Amino acid sequence: MSRRALTLLVSGFLVLALGIVGALVDVPYVVLSPGPTENTLGDIDKEPVIKITGRETYPTTGSLRLVTVAYQGGPTSQIDLLTALRGWIDPTIAVVPQETIFAPDRSQKEVEEENTIEMTNSQDDATAAALNELKIPYESVVTVASVVKGKPADGKIKQGDRIVSVDGKPVTKTTEVGDIVRAREPGDEVTFGIKRGEEELDVTMKTADSGGQPIVGVNMRPGYEFPFDVEINVGDVGGPSAGLMFSLGIVDKLTPGSLTGGKQIAGTGTITPEGKVGPIGGIPQKMVGARNAGATIFLTPAANCAEALRSVPDGLRLVKAETLNGVMRAIEALVSGKGEVPSCSG
Structure with a gap:
């Protein structure tokens, strides 16, 4: 056997061995990737994402999309080395140490249960923020x-x-x-x-x-x-980061005319009952998910602006979000073409 053939054979064997090892060896990392998006003005499985009963609602157009991050891995389902390597190569994916998502003293089930509670709480806070914005007492x-x-x-x-x-x-x-x-x-x-x-x-x-x-x-x-029922249906989504988009969807449904003017808007951010927008995690993956869903405008919590600017996808305009009222005025300016639109760049 020639020296070249032997080298190729040994190299091929090493690659095969590394592939087998990579597929069998689990590593304590979590892969974060762009998750599904949902239009808060639309439906999931023929049921409205936001269902309001006991109060008059109005037709809407365009989209106000909440965005999510999908994760793979965790204490009870660790990823293998090859999956982590693929994530490190893909710029739209983040690979982070497991303990940044799952604290050592908490199980994966406990974290998921907490995310569910946070989602429920954020829906209540979002409803309160929307009603405060519309001067509806509760x-x-x-x-x-x-x-x-x-x-x-x-x-x-x-x-x-x-x-x-x-x-x-x-x-x-x-x-x-x-x-x-x-x-x-x-x-x-x-x-x-x-x-x-x-x-x-x-x-x-x-x-x-x-x-x-x-x-x-x-x-x-x-x-x-609340003086009427606001039911929010988002399936398996957890965490508090969709609060801003819930509030905007509720406001749009409770007011005549279209808030979006038919535009494709996505965004993220926690919300307080007073309407203050807070920061979230996973901003790079959420922006990719928004752009993949056709959004051209992305509502970005002010505290996330610097991170967002480093990885914003082409064709996605970042609008800085600090308060619910400020975001509504920004969308109005975008739709009308008049007035100032706060940007993450300034």
Whole structure:
């Protein structure tokens, strides 16, 4: 056998061996890629993404697309070395250490459950932001976000319950609940008035001692009683980053005329009830997903602008998003061709 033939044979064997090893060896990384997009003005499986009942709605045009990041890997389904290598080569994909997505002390299931809760909370916040923008009043309530195992509330109060009173005193803010409980002594009884769906009940328990402070083991978050029903259907999507796009979709459906003017708009960003837009992760992959879906305008949280500018796809215009009201004025300027449109470049 010639020296050249032997070299080729050995090289081929090494490549084959590396390929086999790469396919068999798992690595602690997660691959992030452009995920599916959904038009908040459209339908999923023949059901509207945003369904409003009990209030007049209006026809819409164009699109207001939420964008997502798909991930592959995790503690219970690690990727192999070849998958990671392909991700490192592809500029539209990010390969990140597993612990940046899944903290060592939390399981993959716990992270996914938290993402689901964050999505539900973001929908409520988005509805509140839209109604605030439209000057439609609603009531604030206290919602149970979670219950600590082994504490007095465990088994008596459930996630999703609404706390309407404490020891007979009506409450509408989380601080009010905390103030009443902290005024007790560890071991004192406290009674929570709870609304669970359509059921109303009183739950009495003894406070536990936590460093000399009385606690019941309830984690709370602000909630809302809206004057009409807003139902949001996004399938398997989790996390809070679609809040801005939900708010815009709700506003568009509740107001005459088309907010988009028929334009193909995508975007991302968390939203507070006051309408402040917050930063998100995965901006490069989300921009690619938006462009692939036909969007020409991308609403970008101000804090993500610098990162977005480094990898913006051709044909996608970045509009800086700081508040819901500011974004609406920017879209109006884009549609009319008049007025200033805030840009990530300035």
